[in-house]
Amino acid sequence: MTAQPIVVVDRISKTFPSADGRGSHRALDEVSLTIDPGEVLVIIGPSGSGKSTLLRTLNALESFDTGTITIDGVALADRNTNLNHLRAEIGMVFQHFNLFQHKTALENVALPQVVVRKRSRAGALERARKLLDSVGIADRANHYPSQLSGGQQQRVAIARALAMDPKIMLFDEATSALDPEMVGGILDLMRKLAQGGMTMAVVTHEMGFAREVADRIIFMDQGRIVEQGTPEAFFSAPAHERTRAFLDQIL
Numbered sequence: 492m493t494a495q496p497i498v499v500v501d502r503i504s505k506t507f508p509s510a511d512g513r514g515s516h517r518a519l520d521e522v523s524l525t526i527d528p529g530e531v532l533v534i535i536g537p538s539g540s541g542k543s544t545l546l547r548t549l550n551a552l553e554s555f556d557t558g559t560i561t562i563d564g565v566a567l568a569d570r571n572t573n574l575n576h577l578r579a580e581i582g583m584v585f586q587h588f589n590l591f592q593h594k595t596a597l598e599n600v601a602l603p604q605v606v607v608r609k610r611s612r613a614g615a616l617e618r619a620r621k622l623l624d625s626v627g628i629a630d631r632a633n634h635y636p637s638q639l640s641g642g643q644q645q646r647v648a649i650a651r652a653l654a655m656d657p658k659i660m661l662f663d664e665a666t667s668a669l670d671p672e673m674v675g676g677i678l679d680l681m682r683k684l685a686q687g688g689m690t691m692a693v694v695t696h697e698m699g700f701a702r703e704v705a706d707r708i709i710f711m712d713q714g715r716i717v718e719q720g721t722p723e724a725f726f727s728a729p730a731h732e733r734t735r736a737f738l739d740q741i742l
């Protein structure tokens with residue numbers, strides 16, 4: 492028996508008003524995809540192609556106009572009554588960390604567990620300590636975000652998302668804002684999560700990571716999925732001219 496996909500996106504479209512307010516811009520144009528349990532999906536494409544918008548629709552940070560998204564068998568439209576719960580199930584890691592500045596690393600990881608998952612404070616703190624250890628910053632538990640490097644802050648953000656026991660982790664350019672020497676460590680952490688069986692959707696410009704870690708690569712352009720395939724097929728024999736042009740530019 493094949494497992495049910497965790498995510499089913501069926502022909503979603505999303506239009507934003509254009510900057511001058513006169514027209515509109517179609518950020519997502521009839522996008523469909525599925526993500527299976529344990530699968531690592533890497534989404535690549537030029538700037539403005541709709542990658543972030545697609546990721547953000549998955550945990551309802553962005554609405555969409557038409558189509559449906561089903562997470563673990565339940566349509567997003569039927570889940571909207573409990574957005575906090577949805578966002579706990581779908582962990583998201585952003586380019587700019589989004590930590591609570593006035594809370595320590597430990598509190599950043601513990602508090603959402605208390606508020607959203609209704610865990611005891613003692614239980615949440617214990618789990619937070621373990622997670623900070625597993626992402627390699629146990630010794631920074633009592634530091635505030637402003638006292639941490641970008642790479643350390645991103646580790647806290649990843650631990651915070653993992654603390655909610657998510658069904659899937661979304662990474663939106665998680666290494667783009669980091670100093671170059673921090674990038675490898677975060678990619679290693681993401682690789683470790685993937686190897687541990689975490690279901691992941693990753694928007695990244697790191698082609699080495701895409702090649703090594705992805706089960707499947709999706710290439711987007713102008714709000715559409717232009718092509719998708721295994722990393723081997725995608726990098727060695729891209730089928731579409733637009734994919735070839737993109738890869739020529741960046742590789």
Ligand SMILES: Nc1ncnc2c1ncn2[C@@H]1O[C@H](COP(=O)(O)OP(=O)(O)OP(=O)(O)O)[C@@H](O)[C@H]1O
Nearest residue numbers: 507508516518536537538539540541542543544545
């Ligand atoms: N809140 C918004 N309001 C208006 N337009 C938006 C908004 N968010 C995204 N867009 C537009 O939708 C399109 C897709 O944007 P999106 O951020 O999803 O692209 P992207 O592929 O993630 O790009 P990048 O790699 O540069 O982050 C772009 O043209 C963008 O300007």
